[in-house]
Amino acid sequence: MYPQNFYYTRDHEWVRVEGDVAIVGITDYAQKQLGDIVYIELPALGTHLEVHQSIGSIESVKAVSDVFSPVSGEVIEVNEELNNSPEVINQDPYDKGWIIKIRMKNKEDLNQLMTASEYEKYVESLEV
Amino acid sequence: MSRREPLIFELSGEGKRAFFLPPLDVPEKKEILEDIKLREDIPGFPEVTEPEIVRHFTRLSQTNFCVDTSFYPLGSCTMKYSPKINEKIASLTPFLNSHPLASEDLIQGNLEIIKLLEDYLCRITGMDFFTLWPAAGAHGELTGMMIIRAALTRRGRPRKIVLIPDSAHGTNPSSAHICGYRVQEIKSNEAGTVDLEDLNRMMTEEVAALMLTNPNTLGIFEKDIKRIAEIVHSKGGFVYMDGANMNALLGKFRPGDHGVDVIHLNLHKTFSTPHGGGGPGSGPVGVKKELEPFLPIPVVKREGSKFVLETNRPLSIGRIRSFYGNFLVLVKALAYILSLGAEGLKEVAEIAVLNSNYIRKNLEGIYYLKYSTPTLHECVFSDKWQRERGIQNIDIAKRLIDYGLHPPTMSFPLIVSGALMIEPTETESKAELDAFIEAMKKIAQEAVENPEVVKTAPHNAYVRRLDEVAAARNPILRWEKKD
Numbered sequence: 001m002y003p004q005n006f007y008y009t010r011d012h013e014w015v016r017v018e019g020d021v022a023i024v025g026i027t028d029y030a031q032k033q034l035g036d037i038v039y040i041e042l043p044a045l046g047t048h049l050e051v052h053q054s055i056g057s058i059e060s061v062k063a064v065s066d067v068f069s070p071v072s073g074e075v076i077e078v079n080e081e082l083n084n085s086p087e088v089i090n091q092d093p094y095d096k097g098w099i100i101k102i103r104m105k106n107k108e109d110l111n112q113l114m115t116a117s118e119y120e121k122y123v124e125s126l127e128v
Numbered sequence: 129m130s131r132r133e134p135l136i137f138e139l140s141g142e143g144k145r146a147f148f149l150p151p152l153d154v155p156e157k158k159e160i161l162e163d164i165k166l167r168e169d170i171p172g173f174p175e176v177t178e179p180e181i182v183r184h185f186t187r188l189s190q191t192n193f194c195v196d197t198s199f200y201p202l203g204s205c206t207m208k209y210s211p212k213i214n215e216k217i218a219s220l221t222p223f224l225n226s227h228p229l230a231s232e233d234l235i236q237g238n239l240e241i242i243k244l245l246e247d248y249l250c251r252i253t254g255m256d257f258f259t260l261w262p263a264a265g266a267h268g269e270l271t272g273m274m275i276i277r278a279a280l281t282r283r284g285r286p287r288k289i290v291l292i293p294d295s296a297h298g299t300n301p302s303s304a305h306i307c308g309y310r311v312q313e314i315k316s317n318e319a320g321t322v323d324l325e326d327l328n329r330m331m332t333e334e335v336a337a338l339m340l341t342n343p344n345t346l347g348i349f350e351k352d353i354k355r356i357a358e359i360v361h362s363k364g365g366f367v368y369m370d371g372a373n374m375n376a377l378l379g380k381f382r383p384g385d386h387g388v389d390v391i392h393l394n395l396h397k398t399f400s401t402p403h404g405g406g407g408p409g410s411g412p413v414g415v416k417k418e419l420e421p422f423l424p425i426p427v428v429k430r431e432g433s434k435f436v437l438e439t440n441r442p443l444s445i446g447r448i449r450s451f452y453g454n455f456l457v458l459v460k461a462l463a464y465i466l467s468l469g470a471e472g473l474k475e476v477a478e479i480a481v482l483n484s485n486y487i488r489k490n491l492e493g494i495y496y497l498k499y500s501t502p503t504l505h506e507c508v509f510s511d512k513w514q515r516e517r518g519i520q521n522i523d524i525a526k527r528l529i530d531y532g533l534h535p536p537t538m539s540f541p542l543i544v545s546g547a548l549m550i551e552p553t554e555t556e557s558k559a560e561l562d563a564f565i566e567a568m569k570k571i572a573q574e575a576v577e578n579p580e581v582v583k584t585a586p587h588n589a590y591v592r593r594l595d596e597v598a599a600a601r602n603p604i605l606r607w608e609k610k611d
Contacts (some may be wrong), residue, residue, distance in 0.1 A: 033545070038600035061596050062539050086601070
């Protein structure tokens with residue numbers, strides 16, 4: 001359910017690392033909690049992000065939530081497809097539903113994140 | 129059952145009229161209109177006959193679910209029943225004909241009403257001064273935070289942070305943000321209240337204020353409010369109370385006596401001036417003496433037997449609303465207070481709390497209740513047990529419509545996943561509450577025995593389940609004429 005080689009945050013973002021680039025999305029748990037996503041606000045290319053800075057917001061039928069940057073760095077690509085088809089996040093949160101790519105400033109930011117098994121335990125601990 | 133009422137534009141046909149005037153039989157005097165720019169025509173203006181227009185709007189009014197026909201457990205937050213006498217009094221000709229630009233000596237009666245209402249609100253809340261100008265609750269929040277910012281700036285610096293519990297009203301963080309503050313969230317403890325240790329840790333000299341909704345959105349009274357205020361005051365911060373749920377406290381608890389520095393009330397909630405279509409709202413702000421110099425202008429003052437509007441107040445945050453707030457709403461609130469009196473207002477709180485607890489007790493064990501702490505005017509269940517069978521709060525809400533009842537607030541507060549927040553208010557009879565409880569029990573049973581009927585509800589409404597996702601993704605925002 002949670003890809004093994006990814007990193008995870010307490011706010012339910014995931015990170016996949018490719019060299020010094022972090023690809024960021026939200027987890028399957030997050031998309032289920034949000035329900036049908038209807039709109040996503042994406043940051044401008046070149047935006048410099050600090051850890052836990054808001055990178056935009058996701059609007060579902062139920063609520064609007066911020067998405068936070070798990071790492072610091074510069075936005076080098078955003079998933080333009082989400083502008084027209086935000087439902088991709090619901091359908092495929094770990095692959096086609098990626099949100100942004102960040103060129104990391106400090107790879108050590110990753111040490112603060114959870115592994116798949118830690119995240120799984122964390123989700124179980126959240127009472128519904 | 130489903131049938132779409134055409135738009136008035138779609139009913140239109142060229143040359144159709146509601147009535148026809150007889151031909152003119154006196155000389156035409158067009159020259160007297162020479163200087164006036166008369167409009168020839170309004171492009172696209174619908175043309176319909178009288179029966180068409182009457183039937184169209186009557187049909188629309190009948191498709192509406194309203195508090196005058198049925199139980200509405202959204203509660204005071206959106207739609208509680210408001211006595212008709214308030215409307216009648218606010219519709220008296222002298223009020224309706226008061227001109228906003230009339231001079232002070234021509235509106236003495238109106239100013240007296242404003243002053244009288246300020247005095248009553250002070251007595252009810254234990255605050256020292258009130259301003260009645262904010263046009264709604266969130267506007268009141270912003271006004272209150274601007275007053276705090278002005279006072280801190282005067283002391284030296286405005287500070288940077290505002291603390292807000294996760295059980296607060298959703299507008300609180302936005303108001304603090306608009307006022308230039310960074311919001312830090314305080315997590316609720318297991319009892320659903322503010323964790324004093326967390327507060328102690330987070331309260332620093334960078335914190336301008338704590339914004340506390342009391343009772344909070346779980347309906348739980350923050351009983352440690354005195355201790356909370358001490359912690360905030362010890363670091364020089366202010367306690368802001370969101371008094372939107374004041375109907376649970378009337379005559380029982382005066383926030384001003386327990387360390388609250390600023391409070392806003394929602395007249396359209398607690399004081400029964402209609403809201404949600406019947407509005408407009410009104411969000412008076414009460415402050416302690418120390419903050420009086422910062423109140424918005426004008427300030428109504430008594431000078432002997434006269435009332436004056438004071439505007440020369442150098443420390444004031446300035447004008448926050450044109451003219452005199454939503455004046456007719458103030459008239460309704462005063463009518464409500466005077467018609468109930470002190471004892472009556474106390475009873476409002478008692479019955480509001482009793483009604484809510486009657487529902488809670490009867491539905492406990494049937495719907496999941498996350499917090500066992502006693503609650504006041506509202507209770508928050510969730511769909512946790514029904515979700516095991518694939519039924520969500522929205523399905524329960526839609527099914528209630530089939531039973532002729534309005535759904536309660538859904539999916540708020542956010543700290544209860546799948547929330548069903550029920551607030552019956554003080555106006556409902558036992559029979560009305562029993563009908564609601566009965567329907568909720570039946571739905572819980574259907575969720576087990578016949579889940580499809582719940583998932584596909586409503587079945588008896590004017591329209592069936594709406595495609596909210598498609599509406600949000602591809603909204604059609606205006607009608608366009610097809611050629």
